[in-house]
Every structure is written in C-alpha cells, then in structure tokens.
Amino acid sequence: MASATLLLPARRRLDGQPLPEPVARALGRSDRGEGEAGQPAQLRRHFRLLPDHWPVAALTRQLDAGDAGGDTWLRADPARIAPDMHGARMLAWGEALELTAEDTAQLLPALKPLFGDAGFLLDAPQPSRWYLRLPREAKVPAFAPVQDVLGDDLFDHLPQGEQGRRWRALLSEAQVLLHNHPWNAQRVAQGKPPVNSLWFWGGGRLPDAVQTHYRQIRSPDALLRALAAAAGVVSAQEAGQVDALIDLRHLRNLDRLCAEALQPLLQALDRRELAALTLDFEDGAQFRIARGQRWRWWRRPLRRLHEAADAMPA
Known part of the structure; x- marks a missing residue:
C-alpha cells in the first residue's frame, strides 16, 4: 500500500488558527520526530546524492538545458537590491522579478564580456535562472543560498578571504553595469522592479547519482523537479499505488491546507487507500x-501546530 509525504x-508560516477536529486528533496521536531545519535539509531527507554534496546550479541546469555534465556550474541569479543605511538589502530575486526572454536578451550582452574575461560563460536558458559555466576544476567559495540572503544585507553573506575577493569584485562590477543599463530605466518606467544585482550560489558539478524511494513527485519548484528527474522519476502522475512526495511549501493558509490536502488524505487512510501520511515541515x-x-485514544488532540504534547518516537 502506498504512502504520501x-x-x-x-x-510559523501556517500557525495561528485552531486545527479542525479530525486533523487535530490525527496529529495528536501521530508519531513525531525532529530533523534539521532549512530548505536544503528538508529536501535531503528525501533524496540521496552520490557523491554527497548539494550542487543546485548543476541540477537545475540539467533540468533547464540538459548540458550540465562535465563542467562546474554556478547560479548567477538576477536580483533587486536597495541601499539602506547599513549597505544594500536584497528585496527580490528570480521569478519575483517577472523577467521575460526580452529582459535577458537586453541585459545579458552587457554582462557577458565581464564574465568572459574571467573565463566564465554566462547564459540564461530560463529568464529567472542565470548560470555561469566554469571549468570543471574551478574552485568556488561557499556561497550562501539565495533564500538565506533575501531580506538581508548582501555584504553580510559575501564570501570572505582571498578566494572570495575575485567574486566580490565581479559582483560589484556587475552591479555597476546593471545600474547603468537603460533597460532597467525602462523597466522602472513600466512599474517593474529593476534588475540591479546578481547573486552567485549553488556551485558544483552534477552528481553521479540521485536516489529516492518515491515514484511520484509533484512540485512547482525547479530544484525538486530537477532532483526527481535525476532520480529517474519521469512522470509526476505515474499510475498505480506508489509512494508520493507532494510539495506544498508554497502554502501559507492553514485552512486551505487542511481542507484541500490533510482532510482528504486522512479520509484515504481511513479507507485503507494509504498506508501512512507524513508531514515534513521546513523547521524540521x-x-x-x-x-x-x-x-491511541489517551493522547489529546493537537489544537495548534506548535502546541506541546507528549511525543511518540518517530
């Protein structure tokens, strides 16, 4: 019998409302565990990479263009920053900028010579995901994931030391080119945010193998879809009773989560259509x-997601 995760x-992004009675009762009687918090840790609970590293750029490049093998890749995602009294704060990146193919056609030619002189090829098979192709043997510093930088001062997350010096200089020069580009003035005049910075992150080479036990994976997220493809999960709608991984990290409404996902799945458990249901939260x-x-009638319902209760071993 299949399971669903x-x-x-x-x-904290969902809490605040009491849980419906069937959900509160099921969570109160559930087995509970605690894992490492954060997006990478959450995904690594469900995928095993060989060798064990986390090359986001190479994985999504393979999804976007199918040519990631043999090189080292680095995401150079477009971003919007705004100066404040302490430095420059990242306000948006990637899809939030609503970029089109015309935007990349206008902006990339100004940036390509900068990176070409450094020995890197910049391109954008998807408007919101830009890439640097590096030599296979290239050594890159540990860049902070862009999700960790959003809302923060860029300079608090820049790589330090001698190895980071080159990348700090490249970022600064790219910001100058983008700030002065007339296309950004046109975007602002149209009520769109400017693309006035990049963020380097996710460096590495394509793994030799990606493993997961799921045979059905549903997600709007490019990285999760890339992991699924690398693991050989070809169809998100594979027929039959198979273990499924369903990505609902975009939800922010607890009522919607309960009504559209949790309660129907709990009913499937009661009908013996599911063997188990696992909820994996980003906070671990x-x-x-x-x-x-x-x-387990003696265990009280969990009225709210953060409510304390006696835990059973996971």
Whole structure:
C-alpha cells in the first residue's frame, strides 16, 4: 500500500488558527520526530546524492538545458537590491522579478564580456535562472543560498578571504553595469522592479547519482523537479499505488491546507487507500500518521501546530 509525504513550510508560516477536529486528533496521536531545519535539509531527507554534496546550479541546469555534465556550474541569479543605511538589502530575486526572454536578451550582452574575461560563460536558458559555466576544476567559495540572503544585507553573506575577493569584485562590477543599463530605466518606467544585482550560489558539478524511494513527485519548484528527474522519476502522475512526495511549501493558509490536502488524505487512510501520511515541515518538525494510531485514544488532540504534547518516537 502506498504512502504520501507532504513537504510543508515552517509551522510559523501556517500557525495561528485552531486545527479542525479530525486533523487535530490525527496529529495528536501521530508519531513525531525532529530533523534539521532549512530548505536544503528538508529536501535531503528525501533524496540521496552520490557523491554527497548539494550542487543546485548543476541540477537545475540539467533540468533547464540538459548540458550540465562535465563542467562546474554556478547560479548567477538576477536580483533587486536597495541601499539602506547599513549597505544594500536584497528585496527580490528570480521569478519575483517577472523577467521575460526580452529582459535577458537586453541585459545579458552587457554582462557577458565581464564574465568572459574571467573565463566564465554566462547564459540564461530560463529568464529567472542565470548560470555561469566554469571549468570543471574551478574552485568556488561557499556561497550562501539565495533564500538565506533575501531580506538581508548582501555584504553580510559575501564570501570572505582571498578566494572570495575575485567574486566580490565581479559582483560589484556587475552591479555597476546593471545600474547603468537603460533597460532597467525602462523597466522602472513600466512599474517593474529593476534588475540591479546578481547573486552567485549553488556551485558544483552534477552528481553521479540521485536516489529516492518515491515514484511520484509533484512540485512547482525547479530544484525538486530537477532532483526527481535525476532520480529517474519521469512522470509526476505515474499510475498505480506508489509512494508520493507532494510539495506544498508554497502554502501559507492553514485552512486551505487542511481542507484541500490533510482532510482528504486522512479520509484515504481511513479507507485503507494509504498506508501512512507524513508531514515534513521546513523547521524540521515531522508527523507520521498511520491508521492504527486511532487506538491511541489517551493522547489529546493537537489544537495548534506548535502546541506541546507528549511525543511518540518517530
């Protein structure tokens, strides 16, 4: 019998409303665990990479263009920054900038010579995902994931030391080119945010193998789809009773989560259509729900996601 696992945002993004009675009862009787917090750690609970590293750029490049093998890749994603009294704060990146193919056609030619002189090829098979192709043996510093930088001062996350010096200089020169580009003035006049910075992150080479036990994976996220493709999960709608991983990290409404996902899945458990349901939150909290737990009548319902309760071992 198949199982389902839901990838969910951190509980603080959903908490605040009481849980419906069937959901509160099921979570109160569930097996609970605690894992490492953060987006990479959450995904690594469900995928094994060989060798064990996390090359986001190479994985998404393979999804976007199919040519990631043999080189080292680095994301150079477009971003919007705004100066403040302490430095420059990242306000948006990637898809939030609503970039089109015309935007990349206008902006990339100004940046390509800068990176070409450094020995790197810059291109953008997707308007919101820009890439640097580096020599296979290239050594790159540990860049902060862009999700960790959003809302913060860029300079707090820049790589330090001698190895980081070159990249700090490239970023500064790219910012000057983008700030002065007439296309950005046109975007602003149209009410769109300017693309006035890049962010380097996700460096590495394509893994030799990606493993997962799921045979159905549903997600709007490029990285998760890239991991699924690398693991050989070709169809998100594979027929039959198969273990499924469902990405709901974009949800922010608890009522919608309960009505559209949790309650129907709990009903499937009652009908013996599912063997188990696992909720995996980005903050590391995990709940495993199985049909046999209905006999744990002594365990009180979990009225809110952060409510303390006695835990059973996961």
